[in-house]
Amino acid sequence: MSCPPVGTRRTELLAALSIAIDLGLGQPAEHVLRAAVIATRLADRLGLTREQRDTTFHATLVMWIGCHADSHEYVRWFGDDIAVKREAYLVDWAGLPYMRFLMGNIARGAPLPQRIKLIGQLMRNPRGQMGALVHSHCASASLLAASIGLSERVQAVLGATFERYDGAGGPHALAGDQLPMEMRVAQLADLVEVHDRTYGPGGAEHMVRSRRGGQFDPAVADEFLSDPEALLAAPEKGSYWDAALAEAPDRNRPLTPVELDRMLVALGDFVDLKCPFTLGHSRAVADLAARAAAHLGLDADDVAAVRQAGHVHDIGRIGGSNRVWEASADLSAEQWERVRLHPYLTARILERVSGLGDVARIASNHHEQPDGGGYPRALAAASLPMPDRVLT
Template sequence: MARDELRLAEPLCALSVTLDLAMAQPLEKSIRSCLVAIRLAQRLGLPAVEQRTVYYATLLRHLGCTATTHEEAHQFGPRAAELRPLAERTDSSDSRATLAILRQIGKGGGVRRLQYFTRVLTAGKTGEAEILLAVCEVGSMLAKRLHLGPEVAAALYQNLERWDGAGSPKGLAGEEIAIATRIAEVATQAVIFTNLGGPEAVQTAFGKRQGGWLDPGVVAVFNPDLLKDLDTIDVWQHALDAEPEPRRHVPADRLDDVARAFAHFVDLKSPYLFGHSTGVADLVDQAAPKLRLDDDQRAIVRQAAYLHDLGRAAVPTSVWERKSELRRADWEQVRLHPYHSERILARSTALEPVAALVGLHHERLDGSGYPKQSKAGELPVGARLLAVADVYQALTQSRPHRPARSPAAAADAVLAEVAAGRLDGDCARAVLEAAGQQVPGRLTSRPAGLSEREVQVLRLVACGRSNAEIARELVVSPRTAEHHVQHIYGKIGVSTRAAAALFAMQNGLFTP
């Protein structure tokens, strides 16, 4: 797809998967709900303009869901994210069902579980109302930033209202609630209960909830046939095809607005992350001309910076806010967040170039990064630039386990990573200059992420020195010398002295 002819639905369908991750729901749950909602709107005979509101209001129904993850982790415990699917399907007027939620509070908190119960009881209805209001407000605000129109923004603000007036945040009732909101609720619950127990579970839930939680008029036109093909069709393509006319298009220069809105969405996940993605985007945008990137390349790496951390939504906030050392299980989740970011974005043809960079933002030149352990030759300049900007920006912000570093101290840390062969020297210079930092006159990064010591060893290997001779010359043990040699061979992808010598010559490593 040409970058000047983008259908807005395509990136938004891709990005809706982030909402599924944040809500701990199956992937494409939002897209499936959107399809069912459009079918309901058609059965109700809504005009195309209202169907379009239904489409976006359902697809992006949980746009405000990261607004309160910090508060939820604080109140409900380290496994607060697991409460979300349960809460989404629980009728608040059903005391027995609500009790099931209370039983989950504090799980995973060990001896602190009672503390979480106390926090929930202390917060009471006021605390709950504040959380619900925040979700609605943020969803509505982000819809406006996406230029989806006041109708979609209003529908998202009313997401948690109920037909009987017992919902939040305004206690609206009946037809005071936007029709798009009422349809989105029925469609979402239909998909949820289909996953849980099939058509019978849907009919049981609707029988109990119509006239209370759900609009009985919308429930009346629901038929299980609206769901029966969702496991056999390509729901992604069908959702794109189902967008009502006139379909929204976004100019290439407005794609930044979409990317920026989702940067705000994911950075809301924790106060420690506020402004991180937009800060990285500002740095790469200012640094790109210094690396002679053309306008298209500059736009792609800037959008990648906005979107690089979407995969954080898949990781519980309690992990990002852990003040002690991350456990092995925590690290496994953290190491996968670039993968999640890439897979989300790669669903959209328009965002494929962005996805390719996003998946590499934690890789390092020497192969020590994650999740792929890619090496220098596999990392394009855009990925190298993004990696440096991400490191610098993160260091200048506080994290649960450390305070923020000064800009000068963050710059020193980046330079140390360059010297160690992990970050690119040219990209580091560009980012640090964009950040207003002084950069030494000589700043280079070696090919394949080799450190300066490894370059020394490679020169000796290329000249035919044995491990014992290398050890004596560098004053290290023979075992250490052997380790260096094997590590270098792995980095540069060779297995013989002659190939190592050719690599060194091709990359000018015999020149001081």
């Protein structure tokens, strides 16, 4: 018998979602959580209002929630959506450096004629082509933010994810004070986390100085540069998961059963944006599995757990490139390993959320088989409770 989720908090589910976002960006787990901690520290130093601080926290946590909605198009342009998103963190998205980055990554690994063709298409309208990806991301991010219950202010701020202080961003070429202050802080926090981890504190400082007045608001940049050591410091105890949850505006409020179901449905919808052919997949799996569980006579708690696991069973797919998921030819051994890894990543994303232990287990076992021939752990029937077998 599964235990009904008790005390699950929205902030924990958002933290779990951020781990999935990390995977989709090609970043290690807790990148987004650390960025959120840095952002709230900056917000405090800048003297932002409580509402602005709370919005900054949530905006930083989910600013890349649409990071995979354009994965299909990224694969068409660049070959590997996750690799190019990871490397894009190290490039200023403006001027010649950005154009060189695009040219160097167009159809990477593809035959020369295909590369030449795509380079020609991009050069005819580079801003329009990349602008379409930006629009897809921003639209998806705002819709998903609404579906998980974030405020209208957070939704509005997410629309400025790709804007720049100097007006060279998109989709609306906002400049200066037209950019929400919360996003100005979130952008800097997101990037200094990566540059500090990659190049050390000096690298993060150099990046901020070089983009001051360009991508970054000078006031936000100067505040960071006034004491980078304190802003980048690790938590005194615990992980960034714990530190970020401690900063969450609604950290002590548990979700109602209805709210929990709504958020898990939204997470499934989030996952299904990864590939064009998976739209609606998680909802269909959840419905079919729940009806099968009820038909088999499982109790109400087990049926609920199976349904909830059905919504989030594929969240680990975010960690795989669409180059694998959309492959038209037979997969290589390495690509098959990426496929077999995604249920493990599902467990990794969900396992720290209070009250979702059964849901995480059922979801992560959805490719196991009673004869031991499944993956990732080759579990046999004795290790697969009935709810797990239903979802497989």
